[in-house]
Amino acid sequence: MKKWIALLTAGALALSLAACGTPAGSGTSSAAASSETASEVSSEAASETASEAAPAEKPTEDRSGAPISLPDEIDSIAVMAPSIAETVVDLGCGDLITAIDTQTEAYALEGVPAGLPAFDMQAPDTEALAALEPDVVFVSGVSVIEGENMFQPLVDMGVCIVSIPTSSSIAAVEEDITFLAACLDRAEEGQQIVSDMQAEIDAIAAIGETVTDRKTVYFEISAAPYCYSFGEGVFLNEMIDLIGAENVLAGQEGWLSVEEESVVSANPDVILTNVNYIEDPVGEILARPGWEGVTAVQNGGVYTIDNKNSSLPNENIVQALKEMAKAVYPDLYEGV
Amino acid sequence: MRTRTKAGIVILAAVLSLLAGAGIGSVFVSPADICRVLANRLFGSPLPENFSSVTPGLVLNIRLPRVTLSFAAGAAAAMGGVVMQSVLKNPLASPYGLGVSSGAGLGAALVIVSGLGAGALGTLALPAVSLAFGLATVGAAIFLSSRLDRSLSNNTIILTGMVLSLFTNALMSTVSAANPEYSQRILLWQLGSFSGRGWEASAMVAAVAAVCLVGFLRLSPELDAMTFGEEQARALGVELRRVKWVLIVLVAALTGTSVAFAGVIGFVDLIAPHVVRRFIGARHRLVLPMAALLGGAFMTVCDLAARTLASPSEIPVGSITALIGAPFFLYVYFSHRRR
Numbered sequence: 001m002k003k004w005i006a007l008l009t010a011g012a013l014a015l016s017l018a019a020c021g022t023p024a025g026s027g028t029s030s031a032a033a034s035s036e037t038a039s040e041v042s043s044e045a046a047s048e049t050a051s052e053a054a055p056a057e058k059p060t061e062d063r064s065g066a067p068i069s070l071p072d073e074i075d076s077i078a079v080m081a082p083s084i085a086e087t088v089v090d091l092g093c094g095d096l097i098t099a100i101d102t103q104t105e106a107y108a109l110e111g112v113p114a115g116l117p118a119f120d121m122q123a124p125d126t127e128a129l130a131a132l133e134p135d136v137v138f139v140s141g142v143s144v145i146e147g148e149n150m151f152q153p154l155v156d157m158g159v160c161i162v163s164i165p166t167s168s169s170i171a172a173v174e175e176d177i178t179f180l181a182a183c184l185d186r187a188e189e190g191q192q193i194v195s196d197m198q199a200e201i202d203a204i205a206a207i208g209e210t211v212t213d214r215k216t217v218y219f220e221i222s223a224a225p226y227c228y229s230f231g232e233g234v235f236l237n238e239m240i241d242l243i244g245a246e247n248v249l250a251g252q253e254g255w256l257s258v259e260e261e262s263v264v265s266a267n268p269d270v271i272l273t274n275v276n277y278i279e280d281p282v283g284e285i286l287a288r289p290g291w292e293g294v295t296a297v298q299n300g301g302v303y304t305i306d307n308k309n310s311s312l313p314n315e316n317i318v319q320a321l322k323e324m325a326k327a328v329y330p331d332l333y334e335g336v
Numbered sequence: 337m338r339t340r341t342k343a344g345i346v347i348l349a350a351v352l353s354l355l356a357g358a359g360i361g362s363v364f365v366s367p368a369d370i371c372r373v374l375a376n377r378l379f380g381s382p383l384p385e386n387f388s389s390v391t392p393g394l395v396l397n398i399r400l401p402r403v404t405l406s407f408a409a410g411a412a413a414a415m416g417g418v419v420m421q422s423v424l425k426n427p428l429a430s431p432y433g434l435g436v437s438s439g440a441g442l443g444a445a446l447v448i449v450s451g452l453g454a455g456a457l458g459t460l461a462l463p464a465v466s467l468a469f470g471l472a473t474v475g476a477a478i479f480l481s482s483r484l485d486r487s488l489s490n491n492t493i494i495l496t497g498m499v500l501s502l503f504t505n506a507l508m509s510t511v512s513a514a515n516p517e518y519s520q521r522i523l524l525w526q527l528g529s530f531s532g533r534g535w536e537a538s539a540m541v542a543a544v545a546a547v548c549l550v551g552f553l554r555l556s557p558e559l560d561a562m563t564f565g566e567e568q569a570r571a572l573g574v575e576l577r578r579v580k581w582v583l584i585v586l587v588a589a590l591t592g593t594s595v596a597f598a599g600v601i602g603f604v605d606l607i608a609p610h611v612v613r614r615f616i617g618a619r620h621r622l623v624l625p626m627a628a629l630l631g632g633a634f635m636t637v638c639d640l641a642a643r644t645l646a647s648p649s650e651i652p653v654g655s656i657t658a659l660i661g662a663p664f665f666l667y668v669y670f671s672h673r674r675r
Binding site: 120122123224225226227249252256257258259260261262263264265267289290291292293294295298 | 361362363388389390391392393394396397398399401516521524529531532533534535643647648649650
C-alpha cells in the first residue's frame with residue numbers, strides 16, 4: 001500500500017512539474033504561430049502592393065548583413081539605442097516611436113514622445129516588447145553581447161528586428177542614416193541630413209588639412225582611476241584626424257582602458273573629455289597627481305566636449321566635431 | 337645555506353623589486369634618475385637640462401606611490417596569510433576567508449551605485465566605507481563564532497567566516513545586478529588594481545602594515561606555540577581565546593585596509609607563507625618579516641607585469657599573481673620535497 005502511495009505521489013509531482021514547464025513554452029509557441037501567420041499575411045500584402053506600385057524598395061538586409069523583411073506600412077517603431085532615436089526624430093518619424101531603451105529615456109531626447117515604456121537594451125523584457133507589437137525594432141551593436149543578439153527571441157517570434165551595429169567611421173555613420181531613411185520611406189530627408197552633415201565636415205576638413213604642426217590630443221571618455229580612451233577604428237579618432245590633430249593613442253585599436261602613466265609619458269598638448277558624471281571633469285584632470293608636467297595641464301589646455309554628441313554615432317557628431325576643432329585650434333576655427 | 341644568507345637574499349629581492357617597479361613602465365627611468373628626482377624634491381637640487389618635464393611628476397606621483405602601495409599590499413597579504421594559517425592550523429587558510437573582502441566589496445558596491453563613487457568625495461568615501469563594512473563583517477563573524485563556541489575553535493571560525501562571506505557576496509551581486517550601469521565599475525574594483533591611488537592610499541596601507549607587523553612579532557611566541565595544536569598551546573600556557581581574538585582583529589584591520597584601497601588580490605596570501613617557511617623555517621620571528629618582504633616583492637613584480645605586458649592597457653593584477661604564483665609555488669614546494 002505504502003509503495004503505491006509513494007509511486008502515485010511521485011507520478012503526481014512529475015506531472016505537475018511538467019505542467020509548470022509547458023505554459024510558458026506553449027505561450028511562446030502560440031505567439032510564434034500567430035506572429036508567423038501575421039507576417040505571412042503582411043508579406044502577402046506587401047508583395048501585392050509591391051507589384052502594384054513600389055516607389056522605393058525597402059532594404060532586404062540590415063546593416064549587420066542579416067536578412068530582414070520590413071512591413072510596407074510602419075506605424076509603430078521601437079528604438080533600442082539613443083543614436084538611432086535621434087536619427088528617427090530627425091527623419092520626421094519621432095511620433096511613430098512606441099518604445100525606447102533606458103539610455104534614450106535617460107537622455108530625454110527632444111522629439112521622442114514622453115512616457116514611453118523603456119527597455120534595457122542589453123537585457124530586454126522580450127515578452128513585454130513583443131506584446132507592444134511594434135512594426136519594426138531598431139537595435140544597435142550594444143545589444144549584441146559576445147555574438148549573441150539579446151533580441152533573438154523576438155527574431156524567432158517573427159518580429160522585424162533591424163540591427164545597426166555601431167559604426168567605426170564617419171562614412172559608415174552616413175550609410176547608417178541613409179539605410180534608416182530607406183527603411184522608413186524617408187529617403188529624401190535622409191539625403192538632406194547626410195549632405196548637410198558632409199558639407200560641414202568638408203568645411204572643417206579643408207581647414208584641418210592646412211595644419212602643418214599637428215597638436216597631440218588625448219580624448220578621455222572615463223575619468224581616473226579607470227581612464228578609458230580609444231585608438232584607430234573609432235569615429236572619434238577620425239574626427240581628431242579631421243581637425244588637424246593627432247590622437248596620442250593612434251597606434252592602438254578600438255576602445256581601450258589606459259594607464260595614467262602611458263598618457264603622462266605621451267605628454268599630449270590638449271586633453272579633451274566628454275565625462276559628464278562628475279561635477280568638474282576639467283578640474284579633476286588638472287588636479288590629478290603626477291599630471292603636473294603634462295603640456296596640456298600646464299597650459300590649461302583641458303576642455304569638455306558635449307557627451308551626447310560625441311558618444312552617439314549619428315548626424316550630431318558634427319556638433320562635437322566643431323567643439324573639438326575650436327578647443328584644439330581656437331584661432332583657426334573661429335568662423336566655424 | 338645559513339639563515340642570515342637566506343634573509344639577505346630575500347631583502348635583496350625586495351630592494352630589486354622596488355627599483356624595478358619604480359624604474360620600469362611606459363617610460364624607463366634609471367635608478368640614477370629616480371635619485372635625481374627625489375633629491376630635487378627633498379633637497380631642491382637642480383635637475384639636468386635634458387630632463388623631460390613629465391618625468392618628475394610621473395616618478396613622484398604615479399610610480400612611487402604605486403610601487404609603495406603594491407609592496408605594502410603584498411606585505412599585508414603575506415603577513416595575513418602567515419597568521420591565519422597558523423591560527424587556524426590550515427595550510428589553505430586565507431585572511432579573506434573571514435569575510436573581510438566580501439564585506440569590503442559590498443561596501444564598495446554600495447558607494448559606487450549611490451553615485452558617490454566618482455569624483456573627489458569618492459576617493460575618500462570608497463575606501464572608508466569598504467573598510468568599515470569589511471571590519472563589520474569580520475566583527476560579526478567573530479561575534480557569532482564566540483556565541484556559538486565559547487572556546488572559539490578553528491572550525492567555528494572557518495565556518496562562520498565562510499557563511500558570512502557567501503552572504504555578503506550574494507548581497508553585493510544583487511546590488512550589482514540591480515544597477516547594471518554600475519556593474520562594470522564594481523567588477524573592476526573587485527578585480528583589484530593599484531592604478532591611480534595616490535600617496536594617501538599607499539601611506540595608509542604601509543602604516544597599517546608596519547603597525548600590524550609589530551603586533552604580530554610581539555605575539556610570535558604564541559604563534560609558534562599554536563602551531564603545535566590547540567591542546568598543546570594551552571598546555572604551554574597560551575591564553576588561546578584572547579590571543580586568537582587579538583590576532584584576528586589585527587588581520588582584519590590589515591586586510592580590510594589593503595582591500596579598501598587596492599581591491600581583492602589573491603594568491604599572495606596563500607603562497608608567500610609556504611614559500612618562506614620552506615625556504616627559511618617555521619619560526620614566526622623570522623617568517624613574519626620575511627613573508628612581508630617576499631610578499632611585497634612578489635606583488636610589486638606582478639604589478640609591474642600587469643602594467644607593462646599589455647601597455648597601454650592593464651591586465652588585472654589578480655590574474656598575474658595567479659599566473660606567476662602557481663608555477664612558482666609548485667616549483668618551490670616540490671623542489672624542496674625531492675631533497
